[in-house]
Amino acid sequence: MVGGEMKKPLVPPGAGNKEVTGREALLKLLRWHFGYAEFRGKQLEAIQTVMSGRDCFCLMPTGGGKSLCYQIPALAKTGIVLVVSPLIALMENQVAALKEKGIAAEYLSSTMTAQAKNKVHEDLATGKPSLRLLYVTPELLAMPGFLTKLTKISDKGLLNLIAIDEAHCISSWGHDFRPSYRKLSSLRDRLPNVPILALTATAAPKVQRDVMDSLNLRNPLVLQSSFNRPNIYYEVRFKDLLEHDTYTDLSNLLISYGDVCAIVYCLERTTCEELSIHLSKSGISSAAYHAGLNSKLRTSVLDDWISSKIQVVVATVAFGMGIDRKDVRVVCHINIPKSMEGFYQESGRAGRDQLPARSILYYGTEDCKKMKYILSNASSKGKKGGSSEDRLSEKSLSDFKLMVEYCEASGCRRKLILECFGEKVSPYLCRKSCDACKHPDMVAKYLGELAIFRGNQKYGLFSVCMSSSTKTVNSYSEFGNRDDEVSDSEDDISDSDDGDEVEKCLANSKVSSIMGLNQKLDILQQAEEKYYRKQDSGKQAGKADKNVISEALRESIKQRLRIALQETQLRLNLMLDLELSANYLENECYRKYGKAGKSFYYSQVGSTVRWLSSTEKASDVENRLSIGTPVNNTCPAESLAAPTDHKSTKTEFQTCGDAASPNNAAQKLPPIPSFSEYVNKKMTKSHQPRDDVSNCEGADVKKKARLT
Numbered sequence: 001m002v003g004g005e006m007k008k009p010l011v012p013p014g015a016g017n018k019e020v021t022g023r024e025a026l027l028k029l030l031r032w033h034f035g036y037a038e039f040r041g042k043q044l045e046a047i048q049t050v051m052s053g054r055d056c057f058c059l060m061p062t063g064g065g066k067s068l069c070y071q072i073p074a075l076a077k078t079g080i081v082l083v084v085s086p087l088i089a090l091m092e093n094q095v096a097a098l099k100e101k102g103i104a105a106e107y108l109s110s111t112m113t114a115q116a117k118n119k120v121h122e123d124l125a126t127g128k129p130s131l132r133l134l135y136v137t138p139e140l141l142a143m144p145g146f147l148t149k150l151t152k153i154s155d156k157g158l159l160n161l162i163a164i165d166e167a168h169c170i171s172s173w174g175h176d177f178r179p180s181y182r183k184l185s186s187l188r189d190r191l192p193n194v195p196i197l198a199l200t201a202t203a204a205p206k207v208q209r210d211v212m213d214s215l216n217l218r219n220p221l222v223l224q225s226s227f228n229r230p231n232i233y234y235e236v237r238f239k240d241l242l243e244h245d246t247y248t249d250l251s252n253l254l255i256s257y258g259d260v261c262a263i264v265y266c267l268e269r270t271t272c273e274e275l276s277i278h279l280s281k282s283g284i285s286s287a288a289y290h291a292g293l294n295s296k297l298r299t300s301v302l303d304d305w306i307s308s309k310i311q312v313v314v315a316t317v318a319f320g321m322g323i324d325r326k327d328v329r330v331v332c333h334i335n336i337p338k339s340m341e342g343f344y345q346e347s348g349r350a351g352r353d354q355l356p357a358r359s360i361l362y363y364g365t366e367d368c369k370k371m372k373y374i375l376s377n378a379s380s381k382g383k384k385g386g387s388s389e390d391r392l393s394e395k396s397l398s399d400f401k402l403m404v405e406y407c408e409a410s411g412c413r414r415k416l417i418l419e420c421f422g423e424k425v426s427p428y429l430c431r432k433s434c435d436a437c438k439h440p441d442m443v444a445k446y447l448g449e450l451a452i453f454r455g456n457q458k459y460g461l462f463s464v465c466m467s468s469s470t471k472t473v474n475s476y477s478e479f480g481n482r483d484d485e486v487s488d489s490e491d492d493i494s495d496s497d498d499g500d501e502v503e504k505c506l507a508n509s510k511v512s513s514i515m516g517l518n519q520k521l522d523i524l525q526q527a528e529e530k531y532y533r534k535q536d537s538g539k540q541a542g543k544a545d546k547n548v549i550s551e552a553l554r555e556s557i558k559q560r561l562r563i564a565l566q567e568t569q570l571r572l573n574l575m576l577d578l579e580l581s582a583n584y585l586e587n588e589c590y591r592k593y594g595k596a597g598k599s600f601y602y603s604q605v606g607s608t609v610r611w612l613s614s615t616e617k618a619s620d621v622e623n624r625l626s627i628g629t630p631v632n633n634t635c636p637a638e639s640l641a642a643p644t645d646h647k648s649t650k651t652e653f654q655t656c657g658d659a660a661s662p663n664n665a666a667q668k669l670p671p672i673p674s675f676s677e678y679v680n681k682k683m684t685k686s687h688q689p690r691d692d693v694s695n696c697e698g699a700d701v702k703k704k705a706r707l708t
């Protein structure tokens, strides 16, 4: 038996071991295994729908009880339920809880020992598994061998259901897009007879449609509960008008609530650190949590918080899905979030026990400008419109505008949230459970003061956000729409890597035109040094190299290049085979830097994207790609998978235009500008030469100097 020791029989006494679909029998299972008296909301409907073989799309608020919608079917019928989940931490928690209840559940992930994995695979290979619930990552599902196993089980009629948890991750319109979820689109074709249950707490109609289309759901029953969270009180505090600074205001507030459990969300990692220190000094037990901490530290913060050793976690959005502490009384946003969807999810982590809880958002003019700046620059130039990146950028800005409206509205905040998700709201719904309904005069007074404050500063309401900030944006923020954030393995995909993140920021954003050159170079330098520190410490600890480039990462990069090529195609009026061209360019990067590791590979991808976005002649692009696209339509680099001559050991962050293959050199390829060349070109244009980065050799020497 794979699923751990059984504490009680799988079926309640008298139920027999046959399929149960009637209300009473299902209720018996609920009481027997979970100890709950009744089904909540639309749980029963969802369960009966999927058990009848029909697809179902289940939209329930955070903490609404979505998990039971696939856990009960797993207990009601012989065979297994496959659950796709985006985070290993999430799978671990659920499997541990199920095992404790004596339910045969397992997960498969890279964090398990080979022995534990084999045990699960052996069980599956029997074609008649003893498991009831198997949790997997989307990456694993995409592997042909695994799908073959599932097909065998399905052919025997023993794969009862595929549940896609956090299904919004499949949509690039959503706030939490995970490229790896895209791979789930093929499930329907591969396992046509298995019903699919998609579950999410994301309420945006556009995302919902995208989820259903992407998963090829067949005539699904759409079950949507109200997204109202009646036990959460919503409040906005205006940073510009506070008597004290924000940190002091927050610590006073938390102290006034007593020793409560709280999450404080910040945009930047440095803010997490600073604020956590401030709170600790004020006598509030707290710790910072963000993707810049190593996973051991993050796990220990999470454990301490779950076990109430600390009360407050000060975190970036890396503290996300799967955080299952029910008695969170306060969720505070110290900076304005980038979208209502994100805000709803994050604030929704309060009061999962249905008891009164609070959402507090600190709203400030500077934050607003900064977020607007980040969002405007996180995508392409957006001048021409039409490309998918432009559309994403426009969407980000309109999503953010809703968030600003939430902060600057004088009407009910609850109503505004729910209307954003397309719900019709009665004026009596709130019952004074937001500051605007409870203290309308005070909120109106603050808004008046805010207008005066901005008037003094020559700002208008909202338009303040539309004026551009000249401030440098700290690239260590995790405001993340993760379409740029490549999930590179089946590991916890909230993990990210400082060096990588910096490069991604530089490669993907157009911050370059505004951010100071020195600052950019400093960031590159930091990333490079961090890379070497990591290499060293990795070697010392004898650990596996986390810098390895996985297939999943390569796929994400191809996607990234496809988008860039599409934009180039539009801009230069070209006809390209996007798929083939992206494959070729990716292969070129991989061939060159595959062995050197992720950091250099990212850097090369960044150079390629920059080249694509700055190349002015269509013939340059055509030349480059026609050289790379042989007549037989296979990508030449595929036959050159492993580089033998590794110039990449030069280890600079840029390529020196000596790129690709001897072939390329012979045919005088237009060179890909290195980062320094790119910077240099800009500088020449603005008549500000800089000696130290003016050529590759210079950068190389600089690097060597740093390493000695």
Ligand SMILES: Nc1ncnc2c1ncn2[C@@H]1O[C@H](COP(=O)(O)OP(=O)(O)OP(=O)(O)O)[C@@H](O)[C@H]1O
Binding pocket: 036, 037, 038, 039, 040, 043, 060, 061, 062, 063, 064, 065, 066, 067, 068, 200, 201, 322, 324, 326, 352
């Ligand atoms: N019928 C029920 N009666 C009482 N409690 C329930 C019932 N169904 C679920 N719960 C409890 O509600 C809590 C939230 O459930 P669950 O984690 O499944 O929510 P969720 O909808 O998946 O939320 P999220 O979107 O945050 O993942 C859990 O503690 C769960 O045990």
Ligand SMILES: [Mg+2]
Binding pocket: 066, 067, 165
């Ligand atoms: Mg859930």
